[in-house]
Amino acid sequence: MPSSATPSVAHAIRAAMLTAEPEAKAMAARAVARDWRAGRLAFAFDVAMPDAPARPDTPQLLPPNAMPKRGRGGSERGRIALLHALCHIEFVAIDLALDAAGRFGAERGPSFVSDWLAVAADEAMHFALLARRLRTLGTFYGDLPAHDGLWDAARETAHDIAARLAVVPMVLEARGLDVTPVTIERFEAAGDLRSARILQRILDDEIRHVRFGTTHFARVCQERGESPPQLWKSLVERHFRGAVKPPFNDSARRSAGLSCEMMAGVA
Known part of the structure; x- marks a missing residue:
């Protein structure tokens, strides 16, 4: 101790x-x-x-x-x-x-x-x-x-752990899961394999980071008696200035614990 x-x-x-x-x-x-x-x-x-x-x-x-x-x-x-x-x-x-x-x-x-x-x-x-x-x-x-x-998201969600988890790992980092594979392909096509390998390492780690977010968010929802998809959508609509829309990296998102309900568009 x-x-x-x-x-x-x-x-x-x-x-x-x-x-x-x-x-x-x-x-x-x-x-x-x-x-x-x-x-x-x-x-x-x-x-x-x-x-x-x-x-x-x-x-x-x-x-x-x-x-x-x-x-x-x-x-x-x-x-x-x-x-x-x-x-x-x-x-x-x-x-x-x-x-x-x-x-x-x-x-x-x-x-x-x-x-x-x-x-x-x-x-x-x-x-x-x-x-x-x-x-x-x-x-x-x-x-x-x-x-x-990115730091604007921290300011916007400094008052509530559920809002922080909903926006930072479950929206911002999850978006990285969607766009990074295409970026890797572009670097590979240009012959920049060293950069592509770095981005692949980052992508693999970010799946785990998003999973931390979804796991802790589910615990908060259980404690509050809330439905995770419903609370997530309400918090994103309130605290995220943007839209959550496809294309999605479905396999990476599933590995990170993001359900199909959490892949639906949020206007």
């Missing part, structure tokens, strides 16, 4: 979220997950999560509708732009997972913290793989603009 001198998991999570430099944030997230697994952090929530995580000076953050068009990844320039966008998504996903563990862990328990710190460590590893791949292509994370729309 942790002693009274053992630092709290909340304090470690907050420190990682307030680390701005990208590689340092990735290392901090992996360290939090490692220390939690090893019993070096107490299940204690003695500090609040920040309203927003620390961010580096680059990339320049633009509104989503002001982002330059990336093309479809046929040219090397287009592939670099796509890899940079994916690298930024993984960078923000580190903080999304950390925030879930730190913001809702007290109410959801140690297993919830374990799952979302594992996700944070995965996202940190994904970021590192993509950042390294960008460097081999002669560029760096931060060289191109990006948008901060």
